[in-house]
Amino acid sequence: MTRSEENYIKTIFHLGGSDSVPIATNAIAEQMETKPSSVTDMAKKLAEKGLVHYKKYQGVSLTEFGIKTALSIIRKHRLWEVFLVKKLDFTWDEVHEVAEQLEHIKSEKLIDKIDELLDFPKFDPHGDPIPSKDGKFMIRDKQLLSDVPVDTEGVCVGVKDTSPTFLKFLDKNNIALGNTIRILEKEEFDQSLHIQMDGKELHISHQIASNLYVKLND
Amino acid sequence: MTRSEENYIKTIFHLGGSDSVPIATNAIAEQMETKPSSVTDMAKKLAEKGLVHYKKYQGVSLTEFGIKTALSIIRKHRLWEVFLVKKLDFTWDEVHEVAEQLEHIKSEKLIDKIDELLDFPKFDPHGDPIPSKDGKFMIRDKQLLSDVPVDTEGVCVGVKDTSPTFLKFLDKNNIALGNTIRILEKEEFDQSLHIQMDGKELHISHQIASNLYVKLND
DNA sequence: AATTAAATTTAGACAAAACTAAAAATTTGT
DNA sequence: ACAAATTTTTAGTTTTGTCTAAATTTAATT
Structure with missing residues (x-):
């Protein structure tokens, strides 16, 4: 290939x-x-x-074979992203470009050892699932923050837009994966949200909310 | 490029x-x-x-610029080799092929972070010097084992031939960088050597001796 | 159903990096 | 020094992946 x-x-x-x-x-x-x-x-x-x-x-x-191939490339891409963040202190907005190159390195042993070094992570820094060696991956039930009703609480588990611009914006506003989010109020006029995130309250636009995935608490 | x-x-x-x-x-x-x-x-x-x-x-x-470029590529190649051995448990005969690919990854930050992760190594797994960011590298005074007189003692610091065949041979005979070597006897007929290596005595051919670098003890 | 609009494919061309075969320059041997 | 041998270059092709422009097929609209 x-x-x-x-x-x-x-x-x-x-x-x-x-x-x-x-x-x-x-x-x-x-x-x-x-x-x-x-x-x-x-x-x-x-x-x-x-x-x-x-x-x-x-x-x-x-084809079946094409899907298998795609999953193998995506696996490599996402594992390298985790590596860059966890082992080399890259920020989540910096990893994509480099992973685009690293995903093409041909060595089965290399990627399996990276997987092991990282302790077999199941999700990449943007919350996307990492396929295992045999092409299986977890599908987490998540929803866009913009689709969640008022007064529900959840955990931020992923982003839809992974552009550096968006990711840097999130960093600046202390929005990170793992944060607890509760929707306090939804503004009818512009669909903007008043939320509570890890204690602190803030306002976010519909644009933002429609690019953040949350997993609702049981 | x-x-x-x-x-x-x-x-x-x-x-x-x-x-x-x-x-x-x-x-x-x-x-x-x-x-x-x-x-x-x-x-x-x-x-x-x-x-x-x-x-x-x-x-x-x-040209000057060409040399700078070459050193930068060699730096990447050798740092990746160290990474593969130290962090991913590759053997020294496995690293070359993968490093040939990794050396072409374009990211200054990536290679600097790898350098840092490895604690700024000065030599690669085969004993070859790693150029620093600004293109400087250590030249160790070393000699081929075949050129060393009888009864001298030194440390094995590098290999000339880096082919997997040779490296696997060395592994099999427990010859590794860092080992202490003393030449006990040199056979006139075929230039083969009787040596002591980390305590144990063994015979090695001229072929082998002319592909092993040693640093003599002061 | 016919015509227009949009999407897709074909045909021909180009740049990068390689090759083969032939020509040209350099080196070697006497 | 000059012919022979070797090395190096040129000229013309190939392959991969791309492009433009033109032709063709499918979809949309009246």
């Missing part, structure tokens, strides 16, 4: 092409900041190799 | 092209298992970029 092939497989997976729901050429091109014609070329190549299902004009979806 | 450019720079450095001693196209091609014509093409490209001195038919040598 070349680096480029791996990036296509990963993107198709993230766009949902794993459930035999075909993904449009255009959507892939947009996500990868490339041209639809390039996607068509690669689609043919990946189909040749048995990684995707592809019929002209019908979009692309991953 | 592309990966290929980095590999050329590294090879030229290792062949001695850093002392403005030009290296022959053929020598580079052989070392890199490629064709001389490919080397010519790359030589032009690297000269364009100010990394090498190149005059037709006169071979290639690194």
Whole structure:
């Protein structure tokens, strides 16, 4: 697998092409900041190799083998992210770019040893699940903070937007995974929230709330 | 810098092209298992970029900038090797291949943090010096075991041949860096040595002795 | 159902990095 | 010093991954 092939497989997976729901050429091109014609070329190549299902004009979806491959790349990406944060004191907004490179390193032993060094983490620094060696991963029941009713309490377990801009904003406002969140009030007008986070009270916009995942307390 | 450019720079450095001693196209091609014509093409490209001195038919040598670049790549390679051995329990014969990939990861912060995590090591698992951030490295006064007179004592500090075959052989015979070595007898006929290593006595061939570096005791 | 709009594919081209075969320069041997 | 051998370069191709522009198919709209 070349680096480029791996990036296509990963993107198709993230766009949902794993459930035999075909993904449009255009959507892939947009996500990868490339041209639809390039996607068509690669689609043919990946189909040749048995990684995707592809019929002209019908979009692309991953085969079983393609899904396995995607999960392996995602596993590497997320384990490296944990490594960078836990062992090298990177902040969660710094890890993505470097992990994009590290995920392509070819050595089964390397990633298994990293996994072991980190004590087999189940989630990455943004709260996303890390597939195990055999492709299984935990699906945590979580909801967007913006979808939660007033007066409920939960724990912040993930972010939807993982851009450095958003993550740095969260840092600045002391919003971190693991924090306890209670919704005190929801403003009808602009959907902004008045919340209590680890004791302190603060206001957050709908934009923010719709990019934070919480797990409700039982 | 592309990966290929980095590999050329590294090879030229290792062949001695850093002392403005030009290296022959053929020598580079052989070392890199490629064709001389490919080397010519790359030589032009690297000269364009100010990394090498190149005059037709006169071979290639690194510029100041080329040397700086080479040292930075070698620094990364060797730090990753230490990381693999010290933190992930790789054996010294396993590290080269993976480090060849890791050395191309582009992140200044990453390699500096790895350096820090390892407590700023000065030598890699094969005894080769690790350049510091500013390109300086220790040159240890060492000699090939085969060049040392009978009855002298020293410490094993490095290997010349770093092939997995040789390194595994050393492991099997409990020869490791840091071991104390005393030459008891040198066989005139085949230059083989009778040595004492950390107490135990053993015989080693000239082939072996000429690939082991020792630092003599004062 | 026909036409327009949008998405997708084809055809042809390009850059990077490699190769082969042939030409040119350098080195060697006598 | 000059022919032979070796080394190096040039010229032309290949592969991978990309692009543009044109053609084609599918989807949307009247």
